[in-house]
Amino acid sequence: MTSTGTSTGIRLHAPAPGWSVTADVVVVGSGVAGLTAALRCDAAGLRTVVVTKARLDDGSTRWAQGGIAAALGEGDTPEQHLDDTLVAGAGLCDEDAVRILVTEGPDAVRRLIETGAHFDESEEGGLELTREGGHHRRRIAHAGGDATGAEISRALVEAVRARGLRTVENALVLDLLTDTEGRTAGVTLHVMGEGQHDGVGAVHAPAVVLATGGMGQVFSATTNPSVSTGDGVALALRAGAEVSDLEFVQFHPTVLFLGADAEGQQPLVSEAVRGEGAHLVDAGGVRFMTGQHELAELAPRDIVAKGIMRRMQEQDAEHMYLDARHFGSHMWEHRFPTILAACRAHGIDPVHEPIPVAPAAHYASGGVRTDSRGRTTVPGLYACGEVACTGVHGANRLASNSLLEGLVYAERIAADIVSGHEENSLHARVPAPVAHPEKPEEPEKSEKPAHPLLAPEARFAIQRIMTDGAGVLRSAASLETAAERIQQLHTEARDALDVNGKTAEPGVDTWEATNLLCVARVLVAAARLREETRGCHWREDKGERDDTNWRRHIVVRLNPDRTLAVHTTDTPDFPPTQQSRPQEQ
Secondary structure (H helix, E strand, O other), rough: OOOOOOOOOOOEEOOOOOEEOOOEEEEEEEOOOHHHHHHHHHHOOOEEEEEEEOOOOOOOHHHOOOOEEOOOOOOOOOOOHHHHHHOOOOOOOOOHHHHHHHHHHHHHHHHHHHHHOOOOOOOOOOEEOOOOOOOOOOOEEOOOOOOOOHHHHHHHHHHHHHHOOEEEEOOEEEEEOOOOOOEEEEEEEEEEEOOOOOOOEEEOOOOOEOOOOOOOOHHHOOOOOOOOOOOHHHHEEEEOOEEEEEOOOOEEEEEEOOOOOOEEEEEEHHHHHOOOEEEEEOOOOOOOOOOOOOOHHOOOHHHHHHHHHHHHHHHHHOOOOEEEEHHHHHHHHHHHHHHHHHHHHOOOOOOOOOEEEEEEEEEOOOOOOOOOOOOOOOEEEEEEEHEOOOOEEEEEEEEEEEEEEHHHHHHHHHHHHHHHHOOOOOHHHHOOOOOOOOOOOOOOOOOOOEEOOOOOHHHHHHHHHHHHHHHEEOOOOHHHHHHHHHHHHEEEEEEHHHOOOOOOOOOHHHHHHHHHHHHHHHHHHHHHOOOOOEEOEEEEEOOOOOHHHHHHEEOOOOOOOOOOOEOOOOOOOOOOOOOHHHHHH
16 A cells, blocks of 8 residues: 555644553444444454544434435435435535445445334335435435434444443544554544543554544534544544545534524534425515525525525524424424424424524534545545545535445445455554654654644634634635634644643643644635635635636645645546555556
């Protein structure tokens, strides 16, 4: 194998590992992508360790309400699913990647059911399927009405525990370990609280699967849990991997509006509510999506989010409304019990009144660039789920394709790791990692610069900067201001480290803030460069889509001097990661 990236040598400031374990593969993350990859690797006899930031069932997967999309219904085909996905992706999907998703998806869902996931069934006994935005057919399988993610998480966690997989919970991954040849050799991590291991340690393994979820916490208001701080993308950047499409952050159109100053995780009002016939209305009860798109409220999410924002601007309003009073109490209680409970907990009864909604950060379509087997540009490092950029989502993810992507590409990653192990390639041994410095708090005079840490309060500054300058509506002016303020935070931390060796105290809060700053820098840099409106990247000053100049991807790497290396691809299809084995070249 060869790598297209150059190892930066950059790492987070952290104590040297005080303990270690050895495995064939370490999976970082415990959502649908991570646990699927782990189960498949374990079933093939590989020593598999799962590392997760909170508890096994605390990732983004369990918050997924709508469902999982696949051509499972009568009359539906993978080709129709492909067409809907390509339309939603606004010209930037890698068609080969999408074809893999839609053709392998139905069987992957069936295997998930065999694992123990129970989906809602119709009176006839088949899967009960619904529609969401951008889909022309009912192809969304759901569970517990609106608790699909929770059911998938339950089934996978039970399967992991039944197999006795080794798991390390409450562990924040820090950095990738590499050997002298630049190949993956494991990860360092910090375990929070009491347990078999505490403090900073290491898992030595020749294959690392990043399934760390998203980076929604880079914005003030998000549907993401508090653990979604971009740790996987930041780790990959420090390891020299390429990331792509970070400017395409999907803002979910219908998030329960809790006030203009609300921060942190916000309750989601699933697109499935609109799929069952709810209407978007303004304060006067007027539907405003009809006439804007053939699918009205079920248009792709970027179009609905823009429609809501335009109406809010026109009326100087802080939110719009989702009206589903016509559902009646029975449908609300049986089809959407989770959403009903969340609304009522905040003093809103959707059975009798419209729900106030506004867009909030929801899903990162971009991430660590991979090939069709989940391989990144760093040998031995894989990525799947929201942390990855496979090319499936393009400029805007089609509703409920996220769980399917995590499922399908996790299986492909596991197959590649198992195949590599059986071929006695790099996966058949555990390489010795380059020694960790004994005193990481002191800047080294070698080619291994430390990454300066930010104070915990910087997290909130980053979120405000990003919400103001790189949110749903962006412009050259707002992005320039965001870039200057982000760079100021970066420069102050860097200078403090480089000049006098001082940095914030290593710890979970400072590591998370530092990771957020890392991904914020890349997101803003890409958003400034893409001078067009496409998918969920909405430039007010560049309102038109520009296929001539911008039907291509923006790829970013981190240089050893902590600057960003940015380039664009030649086509909408990703170039190879150059991790093919000799017989594939």
